[in-house]
Amino acid sequence: MSTSPKNSDLLYGLHDRPEPLKALFAAFQHILASFVGIITPALIIGGVLGLGSELPYLISMALFVSGVGTFIQAKRFGPIGSGLLCVQGTSFAFLSAVLAAGFIVKNRGGSSEDILAMIFGVCFFASFVEMFLSRIIHKLQHVITPVVTGVVITTIGLSLIKVGMTDIAGGFGAEDMGAAKYLIVGGVTLATIIAINRFSNPVLRLSGIMIGMFVGYVTAYFMGMVDFQIPDVPVIAVPLPFKYGFNFDLAAFIPVAIISVVTAIETTGDLTANSMVSKEPTQGPLYIKRIKGGVLGDGVNSCLAATFGSFPMSTFSQNNGVIQLTGVASRYVAFYIAGLFILLGLFPVIGAVLQTLPKPVLGGATLVMFGTVASAGIRILATAKLDRRDLLIMAVSFGLGLGVIAVPEVTNSFSPLFKSIFSSSVTVAGISAILMSLIIPQEKSHSVQKQEDPAQIDLDDKEVNAA
Template structure:
């Protein structure tokens, strides 16, 4: 265990190697925090496009690729990856563009195989957008500033809080949404996590999330909210078959997907900055830009692997930064355990099926605090800035635009579908607004001197 920073809240630092037992505990909490996020986009896409019997296989592939991608981000082979505990999973940002591609194939009379062939084809080629962009990240210092990344991270956290509170109440369109049982389960999990996380015992703190989820799961079983009836219908094992559904391409489907790849690079930069903060790594200088460059490159490469192995584009997950903060474990070696668990869950779907039955209120109680922690990290970055009138204006307009479209998505209802796909995301619109205003609004000399003085 590193002792290099006595004032640090970390139990294990980036390059520490925790014992197997501690590593497994931390890894399980990362898996539980991200499991639903990884499989949910597949469930949504499969349901909307009518993929039916293909869905279990697609879920298995999503988990296996998340394991491979998380390992690459941590191990950083050939400079691919951030070299940190960055859990990767299926990106929600691509939902609308992926569905649009699916409808294009459907309109041509295609069945599930043709739909998936087109989706994975455009996702594979679109990944090159992010791969190429990653090579210029270090030259974009006017764009990737603490102000912009602070805004993006804050918006990421705040926009995700809606997901957490929705799950806590029962999940989107749940018949018992907001029932006393659902709210009680969520609050119980939240209370357990908060109580245990304040303990001075490292083991208790390390286990806070998994214990909170376990308590909630047991309580949900007692209330009759857990059923394992579907487990008998799952196959014994799922083996990855590259391009199982074929490979096709369409420019109309490709362009929206390519644009989202461009935008997710900004989101990934924000996530990696938050990860650096929680892992006690610098968020300025050559090492920081090297990590961001490798992380964005890893996103692109991992999304190519995802398309080849029959799942949807990957990105770094925000909620796992909150797990690092709450557990105090930032060791990248924990990612190897996370990877192994995901791959096993994918290969043997019955195991994942058990976790899939965890009620949403239980997960919501945990993710609510995790997402809130991400938002707090963004606020922490912004609090270190010299907030002159220019920066306050950039923050105000960026938050207003990003969170405004999140609060009322119908504001873009009359715009072309492509515009809705691009600017309908709070993170995308808020991040692009922050970048545009940072470039367009000149920085006064006084602000520059104050900023340089504070940096010194």
């Protein structure tokens, strides 16, 4: 066992091997920081699309693939993986696009299996977009600028807030939607998360969302809103490739592909932050190799997720905070994290228990998460030195993106294909921002300054648990 150099504030550097007990303790803190973020997308998608019977398996696979993905990123197989202590988890950025894909099938009268076949088929092909971009990621900063990324991420967060607020009000389809009991439970959950976040203890803050959901769950129990009927599930969840079949639709694919492009840039920023807190180079050949490998790992892990029944993966930036908190940057800790996630994923009873979570509890937590996504997008925009051109791009992109969800009838004259594509606020905002960035000339005085900005992007969809 070696330790980090004396001039470093790390207890264990990237290539050091902590003792098993210390490594396990550090791994538990990473799991605490990311567990809720990994399972919540499955809970939301399952609840909104009415996939209740499939939820235990979806949650199990979310944990299982997160474990496999974390191992791949840390171990590094050839060009795949960053070789850093970075945790892979289900990405919130894809949530609106995945729901849109599901509704395309649901509105046609498709079954749960049909919905999931479409979602996973589209996500499978979209993962190759990120794999391709990993090879040229260092050249994309002139196209996917901080303004484009910030617009897309802010739009994602704002468009998802309706989902969180609907759950606070009782959830989609609730007969007594907006009843006082729902608002009380959602409000207690939200207030607890806010209160915990104000504590100075970093360990307590890392578990703020989990504690808030627990307090909300207890409140819901005393108000008679918890149903302890747990569905019968297998003892062990066996990962099955394409369990629900395989389908594809261009209208569903385009929004997911656009977000894959943005996610590749976000991952670059996240891995840059990870390198910084791990006291590793943030420029030069080794750095570029890690960035390319990390983004490629994101794509490969998202492909595995679609294959085994989970949603697209990305690196979680809140785990960079855990590295700073523990002083442990060893990539060998990721092996413990991966093993624990895989173990948790093999038992679908975990997903069955989480399925009893009342909608207002989930809504109170996700409202914070989605608001954090939007705030992260705004922060990305704040890193750019905005000029009149940028403000125009932002104004038009936000106007069109949020306009199509405020007035969906605006697409009534479109063909079915284009109506499906342009009914997505993320797609409209993303395409608008990219096209305007390419068409409108950039002021020369700002071109040099903006080239450095993409490396600062350490979004969340990935910061959702930092709230």
